[in-house]
Amino acid sequence: MRVLLLDDIEAILKELGLSPLREEDMLVLLIGEGGREVVVYIIAEEERKVAYVLASAYPPIKAEGKELDILRASWELVDRGVPCKVGVDKDSVVVEVDLDECHIKKDVLLESIYFAAEGMLTIADKLREGESPEAAEGESDT
Amino acid sequence: MERFLSEIEGILKEERVNYQKVEQAFLVTFRDKEIRYNVLIFADEHMAVIVGKTDPPFIPTPEMGARLLEENFRMNFAAYHLTQDNEVIVTSVLRSECIRESFRRNFYIVLSFLKRLGESLAS
Numbered sequence A: 001m002r003v004l005l006l007d008d009i010e011a012i013l014k015e016l017g018l019s020p021l022r023e024e025d026m027l028v029l030l031i032g033e034g035g036r037e038v039v040v041y042i043i044a045e046e047e048r049k050v051a052y053v054l055a056s057a058y059p060p061i062k063a064e065g066k067e068l069d070i071l072r073a074s075w076e077l078v079d080r081g082v083p084c085k086v087g088v089d090k091d092s093v094v095v096e097v098d099l100d101e102c103h104i105k106k107d108v109l110l111e112s113i114y115f116a117a118e119g120m121l122t123i124a125d126k127l128r129e130g131e132s133p134e135a136a137e138g139e140s141d142t
Numbered sequence B: 001m002e003r004f005l006s007e008i009e010g011i012l013k014e015e016r017v018n019y020q021k022v023e024q025a026f027l028v029t030f031r032d033k034e035i036r037y038n039v040l041i042f043a044d045e046h047m048a049v050i051v052g053k054t055d056p057p058f059i060p061t062p063e064m065g066a067r068l069l070e071e072n073f074r075m076n077f078a079a080y081h082l083t084q085d086n087e088v089i090v091t092s093v094l095r096s097e098c099i100r101e102s103f104r105r106n107f108y109i110v111l112s113f114l115k116r117l118g119e120s121l122a123s
Helices: A005-015 A067-079 A106-129 A133-141 B002-014 B062-074 B096-122
Strands: A021-023 A026-033 A036-045 A050-058 A085-089 A092-100 B020-022 B025-032 B035-043 B047-055 B079-082 B088-095
Touching (some): A067 A106, B062 B096, B079 B096
Antiparallel strands (some): A050 A092, B025 B035, B035 B047, B047 B088
8 A cells, every 4th residue: 555645744753753633634733932833734745745834823824915024024034044935825824845755854844844833933023023013912912 | 065066057958958157056047028037046065046036126016915925825846035125036945965856846936936927027
């Protein structure tokens, strides 16, 4: 029986001491730092042998009206050695690292999870910096 | 590092891509109608990076920014960003050890992202 790419990734993550949740066709990790939380999803496209590491803030950050700031922040991330791409899915900001079969190895997977999570936290901080104190306060109340 | 650069050079030659070697990088430029496309490729022992931009530069409106972010989510292996000069650039990053397996695809994806910018500039 063919071993699925997602099974391989799950095994690697467990070997690294991480405990991903398996939700049908994806692996989910909850990463917290200083009271901030990021959800990391790992999705595999079995036929193409490609995996996507996606990070989203919890709760998700809305992109509306901040698109250029987000694109600018994504360049700052790459420029300081955090290669990731920042996109928007249904108006929520998502940070992503794409991996083909050659890149699916223990160290690269761990690094990609770090890049996605760090990227998401940085974008969240950048967008909060740009908000008025009233807006930031309003967001924390919700 | 030299090994990775010569692997990239070999692929560019195989693909019959015109390039210039500029110190430790390769510069690929081409023109389509009024738009010039510039792609810089460099690699160290860890990472290979492909960076592309258009000339004239693509300066996005917020609406275009929203579209670029949606495309970043929809497309894979490359991304649009905005520099401090408000210019859109395209990047793609891969591990140097995967140049043989992954460089060709990522290079053409960067070109495809750039062409989309070029089409928007031309319209």
